[in-house]
Amino acid sequence: MTKITINSLNSSEKELENKLGYEFVKKSLFRKALTHRSAVYEQKYAHKKRKRARSNERLEFIGDRVLGLVMAEWLLERFPDEQEGDLGPRHANLVSKTVLAKIASKLEIHNSIHVASHEEKAGVNYTESVLADAVEAILGAMYLDGGLEPVRKFVRKLWVDIMKAQALPPKDSKTALQEWLLTRGLPLPVYELVSQEGPSHTPVFIINVKAQNMEGQGKGGSKRSAQSAAAKDLLGKLNKVNKIKRQGNK
Template sequence: MIVEKQEALGVFEKKLESKLGYEFQSKALLKKSLTHRSAIYENRTPRKKVKRVSSNERLEFIGDRVLGLVMAEWLLKRYPNEQEGDLGPRHAHLVSKTVLAQIAELLNISEAIHVALHEEKAGVHHTDSVLADAVEAILGAMYLDGGLKPVQKLVHKLWEKIIESQPLPPKDSKTALQEWVLARGLPLPVYELVSQEGPSHTPIFVIKVVVQKHEGQGQGGNKRAAESAAAKNLLTQLNSIKKPKKAG
């Protein structure tokens, strides 16, 4: 069973290299970038946990920084007249978990991620957070394997359409909601944690936000994402409210 699984993952890794347009000199780095932390203790004995390989967390750490650098340099060249106030939101959006998960879907990374059997049955390798982490780990592995140029080439290729789809700097939903209420002289939004469920590595937060009598709710893999989703939900409601017609 384990041998068959490893052989299948090997096939997926080769497919992934083709999609990346990059062949790893160190196949071990590629394998590590696709290994979720749940899989490192998959082989167990009654007395002792046997550590098979290290997970992709260290590669994710460096991949996050490499992506941030590549994206920052690209945005500076692409938008020479924009200031930090506009470049910052662009950068934050393009390196966000949401966008990284979209990139993972384009590459079909989920089929190559190695997770423990119980996590695989739970569908962990399809969650946005795990997919996003894997993308960062792959970029980190590419950087260590071949330097910055292959990473730059890949990022420009995969992110080009996403950048083109947003000619104006994106605005975070929390910021947009705050601007909405301030423009109308209303009190600032109040955010409240409704619930936190799921395992520690893939939690689900539910947050509600209240502006006077109006309330929105959202969920996400962390509080910030849940607050943003709640703000977006409330903004949609507020913008759908019809203004009363003037008499006369």
């Protein structure tokens, strides 16, 4: 595990700070944003009553809200004629854990996250949920350190390509599957939790979805992401079968 210094940033933290394009006045805030709760429990100097307060969970909480505000502001500016029904899916996609994890990978945040030794060996600092949480925590720390403007500047720089790629409002796989079935007068899909593994802070869910005597399966760090993956799997199968049937009728 990377040693957590007290009054200054280590080399990986400094490198990440440079990539962020923002220099923290309060270095301790930045370091806390990179501290997973497992690392806190491993630190011998941490007092029991303050262990959870020293991790990045509180910063993640505020960072999530700040990102939501900045992104909503940007969407209203970029799509002045769209209504809430279209802006909502755009917003949900842009602040999703999947997108946050992509941002984290681009910045190579995994090199700077402090996790417990056994968690580091297991590769926890590469998981989608931990990476996404770290990005939100960094945004929270940035907001508390310098206000909203640095966060706005950072988000608009790192998310610009993803924003431009959204020519049309994205559809969640669950919604797309539901619409596919409803337009054909078919019953709605049924989701079933197959298993839940891993520790509470990095769970792995496996979910099955059934419709039209066919089945899809998905895996994710949350039930929602696993359901979405399962819906995507099943939708692909349904479209393939439907395509074969159309070709056979020609």
